[in-house]
Amino acid sequence: MLTTSVGVVNGMGRLKVSGTIPNELRGRSLLMAANHIGVFDAIVLMAACRRIGIAPRFMLAGGLLDAPVLGPALRASGHLRVDRQDSMSAIEQFAAAVKQLREADVPLIVYPEGRISHDPGLWPERGKTGAARLALSAGVPVVPISQWGAHEAVYWGTETVNGIADVIPLVRSGITSPLRRPTFKVHFGDPIDFSDLDPSQPGAGMKAHTRIMRAITENLIPLRRDEPVRPRFHDPTRPTDSVSPWKPDFAR
DSSP states (O other), X not given: OHHHHHHHHHHHSEXXXXXOOOGGGTTSOEEEEEOOOOTTHHHHHHHHHHHHTOOOEEEEOHHHHTSTTHHHHHHHTTOEEOSOOTTXXXXXXXXXXXXXXXXXXXXXXXXXXXXXXXXXXOOOOOOOSHHHHHHHHHTOOEEEEEEESGGGTSOOOOSSOOSHHXXXXXXXXXXXXXXXXXXXXXXXXXXXXXXXXXXXXXXXXXXXXXXXXXXXXXXXXXXXXXXXXXXXSOOTTSOOOOOOSSSOGGXX
8 A cells, every 4th residue: 555655655745754753753652643634644645655655554533444445445454443332432532542542553544633623724723632641651752743735636525425426536636637737745754752741740741732632733834834824726616714823923
């Protein structure tokens, strides 16, 4: 899947990768938290990881893992289920996710925002504390990933696909991407320091989440220096009904 992603990304545009994963964090449990800018950005992330020599797994909702054709491939590749199952309480599900993360010997990628950003400027949304709380409870390092440009490859489209009309905008934009050749930028930031946080203390999860989102945003600024306020590429299908609390003052 990593090899395929490289070919797809090279066909759709140009990939630029900066930063890396320190040698001491390779081959062990590691959480990588990325901003979510489009339906194509997971493919770009995989190609970027392939370039720096790591093979990550994604923490995915069960709906993807249960889907026909795609689901078996994702499960065989080792991607992890993180949704709540009917037979398990929220506490049990969280404990299971912590155990999976702690025992993993490969990097795991999560989207703290939980969805593609609806901010008009495509800055990171407020997000949820789940990823931060997982990292704190499992005692694993967190590396922020900032990316820009993948939103230009394929339109956002729609929340659910109910027919061919919902797929047409994605297909049209995807077909023209090789002609437009957008630049996909991915930056692997420095590991975030949580040494002063005690996961058993109230508010620790929010503090860790804030550090993750601010690191992602700070590293995103230079990637989109020529688009500081709003994306130059206009996607008419993406909602713009939320406001990022992390965006820098110059973008407000």
